[in-house]
Structures are given as C-alpha cells and as structure tokens.
Amino acid sequence: MKKVLVMPCLDIKEGRVVKGVQFVNLRDAGDPVECTRTYCENGADELAFLDITATLEKRKTTLDVVRRVAGVTTVPFTVGGGIATLADAEAVLAAGADRVSISSAGYRHPELLEEAAKRFGSEKVVVAIDADKNPSLPSGYEVYIDGGKTATGTDAVEWAKQAEARGAGIILPTSKACDGAKSGYDLPLIKGIKDAVQVPVIASGGAGKMEHFLEAVKIGGADILLAASVFHFGEIIIADLKKYLRDNGVATA
Template identity: 75%
Template sequence: MSKVLIMPCLDIKDGRVVKGVHFVGLQDAGDPVESARAYCDAGADELAFLDITATIEGRKTMLETVKKVAAVTTVPFTVGGGIKSAADAEAVLAAGADRVSMSSAAFRNPALIDEAVKLFGREKVVVAIDVDKNAALPSGYEVYVDGGNTATGKDAIEWAKEAEARGASIILPTSKACDGAKTGYDLPLIRGIKEVVSAPVVASGGAGSKEHFLEAAQAGADILLAASVFHFGEIAVPDLKEYLAGQGIAVAK
C-alpha cells in the first residue's frame, strides 16, 4: 500500500457510537449515520463499524444499522462484530459493507477465513485480533477473544501470520492495553506483525495526538484507525492528513 489511509472507527452499542478505555467505561459519542456522513465529508479514506457487544451478547450484527450507515458512506466500509459464519458475513455484505471483519469466530474456527475468502473473495475479508501483552509467549503478545475478555494462550504474531496465510486481505490488531488511553499505538506490536505478513496492517488502539499517527505510520502501519480523537473533535481528519504529509508520509488526497 503506497499511501497511508485514515480510518475512523464507529464502535456501536445499542445503535449508538460509543467509546471507552481498555474496552470498558463506554461513553456515548453520537449517531452512527451522522458520524459516518461527517467522516466521509471530511475526507476519511476508510470507515470501520464494530458492533462491540454482538459477540458477548451472542447475537448477530445489527444489520439495520449497517444498512443506514452504508447508505451515507462513500468510502470502503468494514463491518465487524457477531460474524460467526459465512451466512452472517453474506448478510453483512448484502447490507452494504465492503468488507467483513472477523475476530473471535475466526480464531475459534480458522476454516471460516478460508470459506469466506472462497465465497466472497480475499479483498472482502479482514481478520481483527484483540491483543494484550504476555511475556510468557514468544512475541510477548497474546490473542484475546469475546470483545477482549477471554485470554486464549495463543501468540498474536503467529495468529496474524496464519490469518494472512488463510487469505485475510487486511490484519487489524487492537492493543487492549493502549485502547482509548491516548498514550500512543503499540508500536512493537505493529512492527512484529509487519515482519511476518505482507497484507496491509491497521494500527488500532491508543491514538491521542497527531504524533502518534506519525509514529504508527513510521512503524509500518498501512491504515491508521482511531475513534476517540475523531469522535470528540480533538483531531480533524483534514488536519491530520496535512500534518502527516508535512512529515513526509504519503496520504490519500
């Protein structure tokens, strides 16, 4: 990927955009349709929609909300949360998503990645990985599932490598320790995954300043995802792009 892309993320709970810290303490951050429209108008390159409680609550993705957001979205639109089968993925794509993002279900049943790639094409499949530090594992990073609530004992770098080998077109790791803390992305995690995959890697979890986005791009991230700083007006997408370009980072116009 020649240019770094900016990807606001809409974390959805009960039909509203929310944002927390370390996956908890959720605050309301607005209407998803209004947010999506505003980000597209502001020049965002991608948009993510994550139904953050679907897996925990044992339900499917909120398709009606996906449809409403898709109707106003003019950039590639990735949807995740509650996608447990190829049929779930098909329904989300039919609702207007450009890609599906799978996490817990893909980890528990890796063949789901192969199946989705075969049915819908590699470019439609993203594998998201919730990650926390664990010094006992080779890379120092462990995969978590169920919205970041359940440790798996699996090395996160190894899982990223396997996910790409099975056909994932994008790897989206989110650092649980950094999420919402605004102290910066987990740069060693980004570098570690970039060393073992050729697919684009999303930086997710921890952006608090323009410098943090720059650091992630310099660490090798292809897509820069953030939520809080965009939702609460701390950083505007056009300003961020201008800053990154001024630092020598190629960005989409």
C-alpha cells in the same frame, strides 16, 4: 511511496456510537449516520463499524444500522462484531459493507476465514486481533477473544501469520492496554505483525495526538490508521491530520 489511509472507527452499541478505555467504561459519541457523514466530508479514506457487544451477547450484527451507514457513506467501510458464519458475512456484505471483520469466530474456527476468502475474495476479509502483553510468548503478545475478555494462550504474531495463510486480506491488531488510553499505538505489536505478514496492517488502539499516527507509519509500518475517540470528540480533524502527515513525509490518499 505508499499512500497511508485514515480510518475512523464507529464502535456501535444499541445503535449508537460509543467509546471506552481498554474496552470498558463506554460513553456515548453520537449517531452513526451523522458521524459517517461528518467523517466522509472531512476526508476519511475508509470507515470501520464494529458492533462491540454482539459476540458477548451471542447475537448478530445490527444489520439495520449497517444499512443506514451504507446509505450515506462515500468511502469503503468494514463491518465487524458477531460475524460467526459464512451466512453472517454474506448478510453484512449484502447490507452494504465492503469488507467483513472477523475475530473470535475466526480464531475458534479458522476454516471460516478460508471459506470467506474463497466465497468473497481475500480483499473483503479482515481479521481483527485483540492482543495484550504476555512476556512468556515469543512475540510478547497474546490473542484475546470475546471482545477482549478471554485469553487464549496463542501468540498474536503467530496467529496473524496463520490468519493470512487462511485467507485474511488485512490484519487489524488492537492493543487492549492502549485502547482508548490516548498514549500512543502499541508500536511493537504493530511492527511485529507488519514484519510477519505481506497483507496490509491497520494500526488500532491508543491514538491521542497527531504524532502517534506518524509513529504508527514510520516506526510500526502501518498501512491504515484507525482511531475513534480523537475523531468522535473533535480533538483531531481528519483533514488536519492528513496535512500533518504529508508535512512530515507521509503520503496520504
């Protein structure tokens, strides 16, 4: 049985951890270094760090914060936000990240994914896909870029397949509608992508209770379980979640 990993997500704005609902209405959730220490102590298997306004503000990821987090983390961590070139990816990895997450730039310039996979290895390349429902597309989901602001007209599952073919080692789909709503992950989106690719898929957007994590594995087929606000605000403790998953037949690391 595969071991499912738990991945808290630090959404970073102006050097602080923040969390919103459907990508807006952000509220402060603490210092990223302190959050990282706590999550590592509580049993996190991975960590995500997303500089959520970097792309919209047309700037690079805040490398000083990446370095500070790298200095205290005891688990692998993935960094995204504002990574638009191979040099950006190289700088983030040099600052201590284990993987880079590429979204808008990878969509606009798919050759970036090929170059990054060739330079660093596919295992270090995560492709993040923000998606929302669009019944006119084959999968029913459309890719959004620029922090979820710009519709592309592209089918999300088809883009996941292309991203894998270009070199993505992990796919990270996030449902715009479910993000921060705590009503559960978008299971059809996760399952649609999981069924279409061979690489690991991260469930993201919508976890509000432990049952949602279990559904993401048993129904969606997710390999990694990402969440933010339920961890940031102490609603779910990672160690308790992992025990719950094990008690319900899901192996954890």
